Amino acid sequence: MVETPARIEVRLRELAQLFNSMDPSPFHERDLDADAEEFIMSWAREHQTHRELELVIHLAVIPPGDRSNDTGDAVRHYFAARAELKHREFRQLMRQGRFNLGVGLGFLACCLAAGALAGGIINAQGWRTSAEIVKESFTIGGWVAMWRPLEIYLYDWWPLRDEWRLLERLARMKVTLLMPVA
Numbered sequence: 001m002v003e004t005p006a007r008i009e010v011r012l013r014e015l016a017q018l019f020n021s022m023d024p025s026p027f028h029e030r031d032l033d034a035d036a037e038e039f040i041m042s043w044a045r046e047h048q049t050h051r052e053l054e055l056v057i058h059l060a061v062i063p064p065g066d067r068s069n070d071t072g073d074a075v076r077h078y079f080a081a082r083a084e085l086k087h088r089e090f091r092q093l094m095r096q097g098r099f100n101l102g103v104g105l106g107f108l109a110c111c112l113a114a115g116a117l118a119g120g121i122i123n124a125q126g127w128r129t130s131a132e133i134v135k136e137s138f139t140i141g142g143w144v145a146m147w148r149p150l151e152i153y154l155y156d157w158w159p160l161r162d163e164w165r166l167l168e169r170l171a172r173m174k175v176t177l178l179m180p181v182a
Contacts, residue, residue, distance in 0.1 A: 005054035005174060006047035008040055015063035015071065015177075027067060028074050037078075044166055053173035062179045072175035083167035090160045097152035104146040111142030 012018060020031040032040075044053055055075065062068075115138025123131035 003051060005052040006044075007054050007056055008043040008047075008173075009056045009058065010036065010039065011058045012060070014061040015057075015059060015067055018057065018071075019074070027070055028077060030074060030078070032075070032078050040170065041166065044170055049165070049169075053169055055173050055175045057175065057177050059177060059179045063177075068177050068179070071177055075175050076171050076173065079167050079173075080171035083164060083171050086160060086164040086167055090157065090164055093152060093157055093160060097149055097157075100152065101146075101149035104149045107145040108142035111138040111145070114138050115142075 010018070018033060018036050019027075020033050023031045025031070040055065047053065057071070063071075115135040118138065119131040119135030122134055
């Protein structure tokens with residue numbers, strides 16, 4: 001059984017409200033209005049992630065002929081471009097995570113070695129408690145350097161990936177215009 005797409009409905013007076021009026025790009029490449037984009041994305045988040053999406057735009061005024069035919073392509077193009085940007089942002093975060101992980105591991109290794117060396121020197125002078133404090137201080141400093149790479153790989157990538165996937169779903173959704181009868 002084929003599952004019907006999850007429907008997102010937008011009611012507008014005229015088609016121009018859907019697009020950013022300040023954007024000088026050709027219609028096919030025009031940005032969506034920020035409020036319209038937020039409305040569509042917030043409703044898309046409400047639907048199950050495995051369902052495809054359908055955007056139904058109710059218009060009070062009939063748009064020019066060429067605009068009504070190109071609206072679906074323009075909306076999908078906009079979300080496809082946003083998905084590509086989000087994918088690049090995701091890749092950049094993973095690249096930053098790899099770099100930070102290398103720096104953090106190198107710094108941790110240096111701190112552990114320095115802590116062992118300093119602790120051994122201080123302990124040789126009979127200050128066992130001081131040696132332990134110095135050694136643990138270096139260990140803590142090394143682990144603090146691992147904070148950011150762990151934060152990236154444990155937490156930061158999830159929201160980016162989820163938004164990227166949502167934008168990809170929006171980039172393939174069916175767009176239907178419902179207009180008043182002339």
